[in-house]
Amino acid sequence: MIAFSNVTKRYEETGDVLRNVSFEIKRGEMAFLTGHSGAGKSTLLRLIAAMERCSRGQIIVDGEDIGLVKESQLPFIRRKMGFIYQDYKLLHDRTVFDNVALPLIIAGYGHQEVSRRVRAALEKVGLQGKEKKYPLALSGGEQQRVGIARAVVNKPPVIIADEPTGNLDPDLSAEIMNLFRQFQQVGVTILIATHDISLISQMDNRVLKLDHGQLVQS
């Protein structure tokens, strides 16, 4: 589902952030991406999201070579992935409903379909009845769940999470992980970047470890 082969990302200022990274995550697999700060986790995720292009190598997501996709077609690639962030990246001037509805509106869904799917997604993450609230009126855990609802509302085959539990206490983290496992069970491919070792050790999943831009464990 996600395949890197010999991927290198070089920045003019800092040099190689990723060097010869190769791995493959199969459809329906859930994997952790770990490593010290600055090891290149975020860069790797940004490459998958096609927010940046790799300097060398090949990245294939859902059978498509991202490097060959035209700029104008990248949005359609991104719609196949749901992204979850440590800082939630919610729009504070919009309600929970509008935040979750954004991917659907962008994809051009009709009014009723949007409404139906948003409600289903909110129910899935346990936020039914909070549609009209604004993100800042919610707790951290709830905001993260809004972010997750937004990531899955479009039913993407891939979910990418960047430190999804970074700001949450262990109980909430476990809850969020539980959600991820439920998604995995229905066939979604999930890649979670985290440096929360205890979290990883609680779960029996594959771990990709980056060290100074190189994959040392996969």
Add this chain to the structure above:
Amino acid sequence: MKRVNKNRIKKDPPIKPVKQEHKQTSEAGGTFNDKVIAYRDLHIHALFSSLARMIASPFSSIMTIAVLAIAISLASCFYIVVANIHQLTGSIETSNQISLFLKEEVSDAHAKKMVENIRSNQNVQSVKLITKEQALEEFKEYSGFGDAINAIKKNPLPIVLQVLPKNSLYVKQGLDDLLKGFKQLPEVDFAQFDLQWVDRLQAIVDVAQVFASLLNSLLAAAVLFIIGNTVRLEFYSRRAEVVISKLVGATNAFIRRPFLYTGFWMGFISGVSAWFIVTILMLILRGSVERLSGLYDGTMHLLFLDFTETLFLISTSSLMGVLGAWVVLFYELKSAKS
């Protein structure tokens, strides 16, 4: 969830991006009709949300629109001034008629002989003699100085021969040669093309028109820059939204849309305001122009912006709003990778 993913598994082999797009849209919300409605709703939403956003910060919106409206109304004023002068000069027909003012000592009888001579010139179509008396009558009638003229004992006006050259002789050189010939006649005191001043006035008006067009281009550029800059600031203040929309798969067209509508609204509202400014200015001016016109037999009527011109004003300013926004967004989206 399950159903969709089973479908995905069946569609495993690589699919070209173009097909992918098709798949995406066909997935998105049912029938073609639904999608058209969804697309229309997007536009309507963008149209009103951008207006609502402008209303939400009334102070800066009003300031920007005031500047734009003043620039646009200045351009409109230049246009109206030129149009009015045009109307004034356009009513005076240019002609090639030449007037020969004869020396004072030339008698009526001699003048009649001259008329015969000139008439025999092959380049001349007709000649008309205006005697001193006829000229005086005419002058009294039209100038309004009748009483003053009566007070003068001696008629100060010369005999005038009005020569109309043949139409075939429209080449400037030929006309000039003819005029030069008349000037050399010993009886002729002074010869000139009639209404030559109209030509000159028209040349001046042409210069004014070109100048007004240049100024209007500058003002149009100013409008574009102001709208562009305002949209750019708006773009930066909504950067989070842009980045998030991009992350969840928004196309550049989607991101651009609300900003283009902001540009549209600014242009449109400024155009309408400019129309009001111009109309108020014209109403203030009307009184004095009509008084002036009264002094010149009422030949001049103040031209306002007519319906088509109003439509042009408002649609052009709206279009410039969209254009200014579009140019800025084009560069911002190109340079902004997330």
